[in-house]
Amino acid sequence: MPPTECQKMSPAILLAISLILICATILSPSGAVGQSISVAAVGPTRVDFGPQVSATTSERRVIILTNAGSDALPITQIAPRGDFAVRHDCPGLLPAGEECRIWVSFKPSGEGVREGQLTITDEAGTQRVVLLGTGTPVLEASQK
Numbered sequence: 001m002p003p004t005e006c007q008k009m010s011p012a013i014l015l016a017i018s019l020i021l022i023c024a025t026i027l028s029p030s031g032a033v034g035q036s037i038s039v040a041a042v043g044p045t046r047v048d049f050g051p052q053v054s055a056t057t058s059e060r061r062v063i064i065l066t067n068a069g070s071d072a073l074p075i076t077q078i079a080p081r082g083d084f085a086v087r088h089d090c091p092g093l094l095p096a097g098e099e100c101r102i103w104v105s106f107k108p109s110g111e112g113v114r115e116g117q118l119t120i121t122d123e124a125g126t127q128r129v130v131l132l133g134t135g136t137p138v139l140e141a142s143q144k
Contacts, residue, residue, distance in 0.1 A: 039069040040124035049106040049133035060087070060103040063129055065120060067094040075122045082116020083108050084131045094122075108135025 042065050052058045067073040073094040080086045083106060090100035108114050116131040 038124035041066045042127040046130040051134045054135040058106040060105045063102040066099040077121040083114045084116045106133040111135045
């Protein structure tokens with residue numbers, strides 16, 4: 001009996017095909033055919049403001065949120081934690097393939113390393129950006 005097409009393939013090729021089929025099944029379950037998949041990307045994922053005089057506000061840094069999905073992405077929350085403030089131009093519904101900007105500034109409430117986080121909550125899940133900075137002493141007028 002002649003070998004079938006599958007029997008002629010090398011084990012490595014058969015393994016690769018099997019993995020592709022398994023991934024396709026996991027990523028596209030039978031109930032999800034024709035449904036949209038929300039995909040959000042944020043960058044950078046870590047921002048270090050470096051030294052900043054305590055109680056003064058740094059220059060703003062920009063973080064980009066991108067909707068890499070095929071449908072509009074509902075954004076439910078953009079929130080900083082720690083000694084950081086946020087302004088953004090993100091709509092409540094970010095169109096597919098579009099991006100928006102989030103500006104973060106740092107105003108240390110004291111001296112030393114200050115850690116925080118920017119949390120973006122949307123239909124794709126939760127994206128987090130690590131925020132860091134160092135509060136430095138306030139110089140007295142007599143020390144200048």
